[in-house]
Amino acid sequence: MQKDNIQALGKLIATPKNVLVIGHKNPDGDAIGSCMGWALFLRSLGHQVEVIMPNDYPDFLTWVPAQEEIVLFSENPDSVQKSVSDSDLIFTLDFNHFSRLGEDFARVLKSSDSTFVMIDHHEQPDDYAEVCISHPEYGSTAELVFECIFHLDMLDKINKEVASCLYLGIMTDTGSFKFPSTTARTHEIASVLITKGAKSSEIQQKTFDSSSYHRLKLLGQAMQNLKYLPEYSTAYIHLSQDEMDKNNFQKGDTEGFVNYGLSIKGVVLAAIFKEDKNQNIIKISFRSKGNFDVNKLARTHFHGGGHINAAGGRSDLSLKETMEKFVHLLDAYKTELNAAL
């Protein structure tokens, strides 16, 4: 972490300000955890803080401390617009490009003359932030938030609530400390957070063991649709709109499904293709093992991006055509795929 970034950050938060903390569209555990953790920390320093998300988040995150005060742009565009113009300082967490907010919200931020600070762990950050704390080598934004507080020498400000939020972000973005981005330092940080009051087992339970009956039925359908291509070390799943409707699909229900493909022995690349008839697109998530770069794959072929081992994208083709395109592409990556492990 760069010293001058921390100094600049320290200066910005040294006096009470009107602060917004903003996460990305379709917020996940890291977006909610890092934003709420950072917001509660800032509030303890005397700042006026509002947390804004572009749209709603899944039910399994409704246990998060103070999440009930999150303002959704999708439901309150006017009040958010006012908050943005009244703000002195805007933190954007867990994303690095306004396009991750959706068009309308992005426009509001583009026209703001607030000071922006980015804290994020995705590849290729945009240049809108005065202070840009961008570290793709980190497993989660929540871990980066912890490092900021650590380098600011303010660990004493981490109470049970802040600790629980940050633990959530680290836990969800590292697949419960499984992904390669998990380091000795990650465990060290988790240990500090537990000491500060985060209840590891309880947080795991509240986050992961909160499935609905319908979600498990949908997982069953997804597993029925699982395809395995050993010659490309690849497995993929699809869900049609019809299959999701039949199983009463709720936001967040397919979270983690893609990892089942990756759990097959020898599989290096896994994908899930979900039909979205509302937006008339196919939503795609990619996961990989080893050094096979799904960020590059998603950026080059599916209008997306993310990290080396986890990325997302979309396609305007039909579900069937999208999967055909994907399978067709694999040939060009065959050597890379079979050498990644």
Ligand SMILES: [Mn+2]
């Ligand atoms: Mn993240």
